[in-house]
Amino acid sequence: MIVLSNSTPFAEGGNRKCYVHPNNPGRCLKVVHxxxxxxxxxxxxxxxKLRSKNSFDDNLREQKAYNQKALTSNNPKIWNHLAKWYxxxxxxxxIASETELIKNDNQIAETLENYLFTHGVTEEIKKSxxxxxxxxxxxxxxxxxxxxxxxxxxxxxxxIIIKIIDGLGPQAFIPLxxxxxxxxxxxxxxxxxxxxxxxxxxLSGRKGNWK
Ligand SMILES: Nc1ncnc2c1ncn2[C@@H]1O[C@H](COP(=O)(O)OP(=O)(O)O)[C@@H](O)[C@H]1O
Ligand SMILES: [Mg+2]
Numbered sequence: 001m002i003v004l005s006n007s008t009p010f011a012e013g014g015n016r017k018c019y020v021h022p023n024n025p026g027r028c029l030k031v032v033h034x035x036x037x038x039x040x041x042x043x044x045x046x047x048x049k050l051r052s053k054n055s056f057d058d059n060l061r062e063q064k065a066y067n068q069k070a071l072t073s074n075n076p077k078i079w080n081h082l083a084k085w086y087x088x089x090x091x092x093x094x095i096a097s098e099t100e101l102i103k104n105d106n107q108i109a110e111t112l113e114n115y116l117f118t119h120g121v122t123e124e125i126k127k128s129x130x131x132x133x134x135x136x137x138x139x140x141x142x143x144x145x146x147x148x149x150x151x152x153x154x155x156x157x158x159x160i161i162i163k164i165i166d167g168l169g170p171q172a173f174i175p176l177x178x179x180x181x182x183x184x185x186x187x188x189x190x191x192x193x194x195x196x197x198x199x200x201x202x203l204s205g206r207k208g209n210w211k
Contacts, residue, residue: 002091004029010108013149013166015058020101020108027086028165029096032059055172059097063088065169068176070141070184081135083165102152102163112162113148116203124160128153129199132162133192140184142170145211146195148202 002022009017015036021027040056041049054060066085071078084100102109115125132151136143143164150166170176170187194211201210 002029002089002096004031004091004093004096019096021098026101026103028083028099028101029089029091030059030099031091031094031096032057034094058166059088059095061169062097062166064176065142068142068169069179070139073139075139077135078139078141081132081161081163082141082168083163099165102154102165104153104155109152109154109163111149112151112153113202115153115160116148116199120203121199128160128162129195131159133195136188136192137185140181140188141168142174142176142184142187143167143191144169144171145198146191147198 004019004022007019007022009019011018012033016030016032019029019031021029037053037056041053062085071082083102086098086100088095089098090096112125119125135141141164144167146164146167150164151162152165154161154163174187198210201207
């Protein structure tokens, strides 16, 4: 079994701790914070408590999301802006999801949020964001809202490439296979519009509601 209890996470979000895979420096292992699912359920209204604990698990949500219709295509372009998925694996601190660790040389890639707070919306990043949006539209990848701290920046061929590392998969109520292209197009347009609202909200001091 993989031992993570001796390692320090390289980052963490609200749901998971992220580790470099001890046997593979090119992979990331994510484990849900201990006790988090119980805490989330405790704070939900009674009708949501009826849902199983699994339905709040971000690793399971992501596993399903990687099975979405758009990602069953053989077109290699579907991976241009998305960390690869390698399944779930047991560790001594719980089940982990295993994904591609996005790096630049030997440095773990920075988030889009970090970049924007440091440099603002430069011409260079604007181009990267536009290219990312073209990919979303062409491949109709379903994501939750695209938040800058869930996107990281890979430097490739003299350009910055945006990669999704969290937040893949549609909002909970949408089936993963049985939806129309018309629906998917509208859905993706909405995510693109909201990504810009979120960026502008982040950069203007997060006042009021961003949606
Ligand atoms: N595959 C990855 N490559 C590089 N950095 C990552 C990767 N996955 C996560 N990170 C970093 O870890 C942080 C938290 O990961 P995330 O998956 O967003 O956790 P959570 O589900 O708790 O929100 C991200 O904001 C990012 O900085
Ligand atoms: Mg996150």
